Structures are given as C-alpha cells and as structure tokens.
Amino acid sequence: MQMSKILTLVICSLLVVNANAQSSEDDYVELIQRQLGGEMEVAVTSGFVDLLTDEYAYEVEFSNKWKQAIGQALWYGLQTNKKPGIILIKKTINENKYGIQLETALDYGGLRDKIKVLVWPDDFKVIVPPDPEPAVPLGKKYWLTISTQTRHNSGCRYFQDSQGQFCAKNEGTACKRCGG
Incomplete structure (x- = not known):
C-alpha cells in the first residue's frame, strides 16, 4: 500500500512539472515556420538565423529581449543578403510594452522601414481546433x-480537443494512449 502512494505522488509531481513547462523559443520558431515557410537555424558567421525565408532573415525572440533582436536581425540580414526581420514572441497582453519599445527605438534610429517586425501571436493565424462535429x-x-x-486517432479523448490540426497517419509521434 505504501508503494502505491509513493508511485501516485511521483506521477502527480511529474504531471505538475509537465503542465508548468514553458515553450522554448525553438517551439515558437517551428510554429512560425509552418506559416511563413523558410529554413530554420541557418548557420552564418557568428550565429544562426532563426528563420530564413526567400525575402527575410528573421530573429525570433521573446518580447522582453527586443534589444538583442535588433542587432541580430541586422547582422543576419547582412550575412544572408536578405532583409532583416524580427518576430517578437508575446506570451501575455502585458508584454505589449516591449513591442512599443521596439517600434519606438526603430523610429528613433530611422530603422522602422528597414527591419520588418511581426509579433506572435498577433500577426499570425493561430491554429484553433474547430468546434466538435458529430462525425469525423x-x-x-x-x-x-x-x-x-x-498524433491522436478519432477514438482518442484528445482528438480535436487540443490546439492542433488534422494530419496524416505518419505525422508527429503516436499518442501513447490511443496509438495515434
């Protein structure tokens, strides 16, 4: 009986840790790349371009690090002969101030029309699952x-019940519960 209590405590602790895990910058770059296209993590002299499209070299950065993003975007644009771009990741509405600070600094430096600025999720189509339908x-x-x-199959409790999209049988990793 004591062993089952310990096991339950360990499982609950792991679930809490997993639920509180924060997404990394790379997670956001991957989501953004699906919408904009391009190549992720392209090596250049003294760094890596987070996202390189046909037209832009984007530096993707959490919004509170906007100051670092300016220099990196300019450098990556120079290194790739592409236009520099910044994509700020905004996690809460309270982070709007960082976008305003960035735009103000770019205006002051005469760079507003030189560096393209996008904000996640404001400037992107965020994928939200459709309302449940009676049939698949x-x-x-x-x-x-x-x-x-x-990946979840149509019989799984998570099917269309998470932020996601329909996919093919070979996409993603199969759910451990339903076999995906």
Whole structure:
C-alpha cells in the first residue's frame, strides 16, 4: 500500500512539472515556420538565423529581449543578403510594452522601414481546433496536437480537443494512449 502512494505522488509531481513547462523559443520558431515557410537555424558567421525565408532573415525572440533582436536581425540580414526581420514572441497582453519599445527605438534610429517586425501571436493565424462535429470528416482520421507534436486517432479523448490540426497517419509521434 505504501508503494502505491509513493508511485501516485511521483506521477502527480511529474504531471505538475509537465503542465508548468514553458515553450522554448525553438517551439515558437517551428510554429512560425509552418506559416511563413523558410529554413530554420541557418548557420552564418557568428550565429544562426532563426528563420530564413526567400525575402527575410528573421530573429525570433521573446518580447522582453527586443534589444538583442535588433542587432541580430541586422547582422543576419547582412550575412544572408536578405532583409532583416524580427518576430517578437508575446506570451501575455502585458508584454505589449516591449513591442512599443521596439517600434519606438526603430523610429528613433530611422530603422522602422528597414527591419520588418511581426509579433506572435498577433500577426499570425493561430491554429484553433474547430468546434466538435458529430462525425469525423472524410479523410480526417488523425489529429496533431501542435505543442507536443502528438498524433491522436478519432477514438482518442484528445482528438480535436487540443490546439492542433488534422494530419496524416505518419505525422508527429503516436499518442501513447490511443496509438495515434
């Protein structure tokens, strides 16, 4: 009986830690790359471009690090012969101030029209699952949870019940509960 209590405590602790885990910058870069296209983590002299598209070299940064993003975006643009861009990751509405500070600094330096600035999620189409339907649409048997890249089949409790999208049978990692 004592062993089962310890096991339950360990499992609950792991669930709490997992629930509080924060997304990394790389997680956001991957989500953004799906919408903008381009290549992630491109090596250049003294650094890596987070996202390189046909037109822009983007530095993706959490909004409170906007000052660092300016220099990196300019350097990566120079290194790749692309226009410099910054994508700020805003986690809460309270972080709007960082976008304002960035825009003000760019205005002051005469760089507003030189560096493209986007803010996640404001300037992106954030994928939200559709309302549950009575039947699974034809050809839509699998659901991919975006944050974990876990694939669920139509019988799973997480099917269309997480932020994600329909996917093919071979996308993502199969859910351990339903086999995806």
